Structures are given as structure tokens and as C-alpha cells.
Amino acid sequence: MSRHHLTVVLSQAQGKHPAKRALEEALVAALIMEPGLDVSVVPHLYDLDPEHTGRLFLESVPGDMVVLSWLFPRAAFWLLDRDGIKGHLGETQLKSPATAEDDEDEEGEPEAPKGIGAVDVPDRFIYCLDLRDFNNHEPYVEEIRRIAQECRGRREGSKPAEAKPVMVELGIGTSAEPATPASRFTPEQLLKAPDRRWYPVIDYSRCTNCMECIDFCLFGVYGVDSLERITVENQDNCKRGCPACSRVCPEHAIMFPDYKTPAIAGAPVGAISGLKIDLTKLFGGGDAIKIAAEERDRELVRDGREAVGMAVGIPRRQANQAQQPKDDLDNLMDALDALDI
Numbered sequence: 042m043s044r045h046h047l048t049v050v051l052s053q054a055q056g057k058h059p060a061k062r063a064l065e066e067a068l069v070a071a072l073i074m075e076p077g078l079d080v081s082v083v084p085h086l087y088d089l090d091p092e093h094t095g096r097l098f099l100e101s102v103p104g105d106m107v108v109l110s111w112l113f114p115r116a117a118f119w120l121l122d123r124d125g126i127k128g129h130l131g132e133t134q135l136k137s138p139a140t141a142e143d144d145e146d147e148e149g150e151p152e153a154p155k156g157i158g159a160v161d162v163p164d165r166f167i168y169c170l171d172l173r174d175f176n177n178h179e180p181y182v183e184e185i186r187r188i189a190q191e192c193r194g195r196r197e198g199s200k201p202a203e204a205k206p207v208m209v210e211l212g213i214g215t216s217a218e219p220a221t222p223a224s225r226f227t228p229e230q231l232l233k234a235p236d237r238r239w240y241p242v243i244d245y246s247r248c249t250n251c252m253e254c255i256d257f258c259l260f261g262v263y264g265v266d267s268l269e270r271i272t273v274e275n276q277d278n279c280k281r282g283c284p285a286c287s288r289v290c291p292e293h294a295i296m297f298p299d300y301k302t303p304a305i306a307g308a309p310v311g312a313i314s315g316l317k318i319d320l321t322k323l324f325g326g327g328d329a330i331k332i333a334a335e336e337r338d339r340e341l342v343r344d345g346r347e348a349v350g351m352a353v354g355i356p357r358r359q360a361n362q363a364q365q366p367k368d369d370l371d372n373l374m375d376a377l378d379a380l381d382i
Contacts, residue, residue: 051068
């Protein structure tokens with residue numbers, strides 16, 4: 042793999058949905074004909090364990106990278122960060138029709154990051170694109186062309202010279218390049234199907250290290266690292282399908298990328314499915330806390346332990362707060378929960 046090429050990684054969807062596979066194949070077929078790209082395919086990012094070849098390959102990529110996945114970009118970026126695949130978040134100009142409409146409706150300056158941020162970030166950029174935004178490959182190819190030019194300009198400080206197309210074997214870099222650490226991975230190794238996984242992902246651009254998640258979770262999932270920062274210490278202790286800690290996080294910094302609700306799965310904060318909703322009410326209100334406590338109790342009982350209800354680990358911001366009458370938003374969320382969507 043050439044250090045002067047932009048690495049493009051396509052993370053496959055879970056399962057074998059024909060429409061998703063068709064989009065993936067069309068994208069790869071188009072991208073391998075683009076100049077200056079190294080193209081690889083790996084299984085679903087969320088499922089890659091530390092020993093999976095796809096994860097080892099991602100860890101070996103030294104420069105700028107574009108990741109195409111079936112995840113919200115925020116979730117994909119911080120998922121990579123937790124796996125040690127770090128960089129600066131690259132800004133993309135690719136907007137789905139719904140996102141573009143939301144941006145036109147928004148007024149004022151975007152919210153400034155207030156979290157503790159990532160550590161040991163190398164001098165490179167990672168761009169994350171959501172494969173659910175468009176049904177055809179062309180918008181993605183156009184955006185990757187723009188990103189490639191941006192990366193070359195940043196690296197060389199001038200307009201790049203015209204390059205010839207480079208044929209790429211999936212997963213092993215350019216066929217014309219000499220062997221590198223990344224080129225030891227074969228397509229068969231990269232695409233070995235991993236087991237499904239379930240664990241929280243922390244968005245450190247939003248996390249303020251308040252430790253409310255470690256107080257709330259009674260399964261030993263969270264811990265603190267050598268820098269006294271909250272971390273997912275024992276991810277296998279997490280209870281499959283339970284997103285309770287995400288509901289109690291005051292900054293909406295905890296994501297479960299596979300969860301059905303966009304706000305918990307890593308959707309842009311401030312918008313859910315095109316609807317402007319105050320996430321403080323959605324996640325921080327009494328009803329959300331009650332739902333989280335019920336989810337936690339359900340898992341405690343399954344473990345043969347006693348339910349604790351609202352008596353343990355309820356966020357400090359809820360202390361001594363009188364229960365308010367339900368408003369229209371509360372009623373809307375009750376209706377959505379009843380529909381189980």
C-alpha cells in the first residue's frame with residue numbers, strides 16, 4: 042500500500058441484503074478504477090474483534106482514510122477511535138437529501154464541542170460516509186474524488202499532477218506496490234465473517250467525564266484509564282440489546298451503533314429522522330430515566346440479581362427534581378415506544 046495513496050475502506054453490511062450488496066459491489070467496481078486510491082473491503086466495523094484480520098488491517102493503515110459503512114458517521118468515527126484507529130474527523134460535503142434539508146432549516150452557529158476529546162491523535166484525517174444516504178454509488182464516488190484531491194493538496198501543498206488509474210486487489214493494496222505490512226492480508230482473511238457484537242461507543246467530543254454512566258451501569262462495563270478518563274473497560278459484560286446507559290448520559294455521548302433508534306445509534310445530535318427534537322428532553326427527562334432503569338432491572342433479573350429501580354445510580358442532575366406533567370414531546374415518545382420502532 043502506497044503511503045501517497047488515499048485508503049478507502051468499505052465496511053460491509055451485516056447479513057446479505059441484496060440491495061446493500063449491489064451498492065457495495067457497484068462502489069468497489071467504480072473505485073478501483075479511480076487514480077490514487079487503495080481500496081479494501083472489511084466486514085461490519087462494529088463486529089470486528091481485536092484479532093480479526095479486518096481490524097488488524099485497519100490498524101496498519103498509516104495515512105488518510107475514507108470509511109464507507111452502514112453506520113452514522115459519528116458512530117463510525119468514534120468506533121474506530123476506540124479500536125485505536127485514530128485521526129482527525131474529516132469534514133465531508135456529501136449530504137443526504139434529508140440532511141441537506143435539515144441544514145437549510147437550521148439557524149445560528151453549530152454547537153461547539155465541549156467534550157474531553159480524543160488522545161494521541163496522529164496527523165491524519167478519517168472521513169466517514171454513511172451508505173444509507175444514497176441508493177446509488179455515484180454520489181459517494183464524487184465525494185471520494187473530492188476528498189482525494191483535498192488530501193493530496195494538504196500533503197503536497199499544491200495541485201496534484203495527473204495520475205494514471207491504479208488497479209487494486211481488494212484488501213491487499215495496489216498490485217504494483219512492493220510488499221508492505223498491510224499487504225499481508227488476503228481478501229479471504231479480511232472478509233472472514235465475525236460474530237455479532239454489542240457494546241457502547243463513547244463520543245469523546247461530547248463526553249465531559251461526568252462518570253454518570255459508571256454510576257448507573259451495574260454490570261462492570263465501564264472503568265477509568267490511566268488518565269482518569271471514562272472508558273469501556275469490559276465490553277463483553279454489556280447486555281445485548283440494552284441501551285440504558287445511553288439514555289442517562291447528559292451529553293448524549295454514549296452510542297450503540299446497531300440500535301434501532303437513531304438518537305442512540307449515533308445520529309447527529311439535534312435531529313432525529315429529519316425532526317428537530319430537543320435531545321435534553323428526549324434523553325434527560327424523567328421518562329427516559331425511568332425507561333433506562335426498567336431496562337437495567339430487566340437485565341439484573343435475568344442475571345439472577347435483584348431489581349434496584351430508581352434507587353441506584355440515577356444521574357445527579359435528576360436529584361430533588363419534581364416530576365413535571367407530560368408535554369406533547371413526552372406523549373409523542375410514549376407513542377413511539379408503544380409502537381416499538
